[in-house]
Amino acid sequence: MKITFKGDYALKAILYLAFHYGQERVVPIVEIADENDIPRKFLEQIMQILKGAGIVDSKRGISGGFFLKRAPDKILLGEIVRLIEGDIEPIPCAKNPPQVCCDDLAACAFKEIWVKVAAAVSDIIDNVTFADIMERQLKLKEADQGYTYQI
Amino acid sequence: MKITFKGDYALKAILYLAFHYGQERVVPIVEIADENDIPRKFLEQIMQILKGAGIVDSKRGISGGFFLKRAPDKILLGEIVRLIEGDIEPIPCAKNPPQVCCDDLAACAFKEIWVKVAAAVSDIIDNVTFADIMERQLKLKEADQGYTYQI
DNA sequence: TATTTTTCCTATCAAATTAGTCTGATTTTA
DNA sequence: TAAAATCAGACTAATTTGATAGGAAAAATA
Numbered sequence: 001m002k003i004t005f006k007g008d009y010a011l012k013a014i015l016y017l018a019f020h021y022g023q024e025r026v027v028p029i030v031e032i033a034d035e036n037d038i039p040r041k042f043l044e045q046i047m048q049i050l051k052g053a054g055i056v057d058s059k060r061g062i063s064g065g066f067f068l069k070r071a072p073d074k075i076l077l078g079e080i081v082r083l084i085e086g087d088i089e090p091i092p093c094a095k096n097p098p099q100v101c102c103d104d105l106a107a108c109a110f111k112e113i114w115v116k117v118a119a120a121v122s123d124i125i126d127n128v129t130f131a132d133i134m135e136r137q138l139k140l141k142e143a144d145q146g147y148t149y150q151i
Numbered sequence: 152m153k154i155t156f157k158g159d160y161a162l163k164a165i166l167y168l169a170f171h172y173g174q175e176r177v178v179p180i181v182e183i184a185d186e187n188d189i190p191r192k193f194l195e196q197i198m199q200i201l202k203g204a205g206i207v208d209s210k211r212g213i214s215g216g217f218f219l220k221r222a223p224d225k226i227l228l229g230e231i232v233r234l235i236e237g238d239i240e241p242i243p244c245a246k247n248p249p250q251v252c253c254d255d256l257a258a259c260a261f262k263e264i265w266v267k268v269a270a271a272v273s274d275i276i277d278n279v280t281f282a283d284i285m286e287r288q289l290k291l292k293e294a295d296q297g298y299t300y301q302i
Numbered sequence: 303t304a305t306t307t308t309t310c311c312t313a314t315c316a317a318a319t320t321a322g323t324c325t326g327a328t329t330t331t332a
Numbered sequence: 333t334a335a336a337a338t339c340a341g342a343c344t345a346a347t348t349t350g351a352t353a354g355g356a357a358a359a360a361t362a
Contacts, residue, residue: 001152001153001241001268002152002153002241002242003241003242003265004349005349005350005351006350008258008261011257011261012257015257015260015261016257028308029309030308036257039350039351039352041351041353042350042351042352044309044311045311045351047309047310048309048310048311051309051310058308058309058310059308059309059359060307060308060309060310060357060358060359061306061308061309061357061358061359061360062306062307062308062358062360062361063307063308063359063360064307064308064309064358064359064360065309066309077264090152090153090154091153091154091159104188105288105291105292106162106163106166106167106187107159108288108291109166109287109291110166110284113228113275113276113284114154116275117152117272117276120272120274120275121271121272124264124267124268125264125268128264133260133261133264134260136263137256137257137259137260140256140259140260141256144256155319155320155321156320156321156322157320157321157322179336179337179338180337180338181337190321190322190323192322192324193321193322193323195338195339196322196340198338199338199339199340202338202339209338209339210330210337210338211328211329211330211331211336211337211338212328212329212330212331212335212336212338213330213331213332213335213336213337214330214331214332214336215329215330215331215336215337216337217338
């Protein structure tokens with residue numbers, strides 16, 4: 001599983017929206033883009049994908065923008081990764097159930113491993129919510145400020 | 152981590168050579184290619200990479216070919232995957248030690264996850280040898296024949 | 303109602319990656 | 333010396349990636 005710029009941008013955008021979840025104000029794309037160093041027009045496309053998948057919703061017109069449709073603790077990292085990057089299986093065949101095998105014995109001898117890999121990755125990314133990542137970022141921020149003040 | 156055709160071909164070629172390890176005869180590319188449905192000229196390129204990395208060696212001229220430089224139980228799946236597909240980390244930054252962080256707090260909040268993912272994948276592919284995969288393929292072959300005879 | 307601000311939609315594009323092909327040189331053995 | 337094999341490098345077509353461009357549509361506000 002590789003995380004492309006597109007995926008990286010999507011994750012950062014959602015994390016940014018997560019920090020604004022529950023507020024009156026919706027967040028315009030230009031703000032998400034500026035604050036996270038994401039090309040605005042590229043982010044527009046990504047937000048449409050996220051909206052299509054029901055992760056975010058939007059308000060058009062003046063003082064419009066985006067907002068999360070679900071609370072950050074109800075959005076799994078794995079959801080977004082799969083949505084933007086596609087399957088996490090190293091080869092497509094590894095999505096099939098274990099018994100269902102192709103006509104290629106060599107491929108099948110490896111398949112068991114790829115199934116394991118996919119399961120291990122899923123086990124991680126499907127057990128992390130954006131609330132977890134928010135928490136992690138707040139800790140990093142504290143640590144960073146702590147360091148700055150020490151100078 | 153995605154396995155491309157190139158990687159898939161490399162793994163199959165090595166597995167095929169593994170079944171011929173310790174024999175007098177070296178195996179010509181054309182045989183590896185034919186037996187595994189791999190384009191011959193493409194496989195030539197791949198074998199050069201494997202040779203450059205010291206996985207296989209070759210004998211030129213008539214009745215030449217390739218052979219494993221190490222016993223199958225000394226070749227890790229992870230070695231070949233990394234050689235052909237590159238890093239297993241979902242993002243390059245996740246190769247850095249945990250403390251070393253970029254200037255981007257959001258990226259760092261995610262990084263911890265990518266480090267975990269890479270570790271989980273490594274834990275699988277660096278603990279499987281080609282001897283293990285040979286064993287697995289032999290079992291699949293038996294099961295396949297058993298099924299055929301039952302008809 | 304006109305203007306502005308925003309999302310929404312579609313087309314286009316350049317660079318990189320993937321999956322090869324093609325041509326031919328070099329080496330070795332029979 | 334002819335044949336069989338590896339070795340080397342250029343080339344190519346298709347796909348993916350990472351955008352950019354232009355404008356339509358909607359909504360708030362003056």
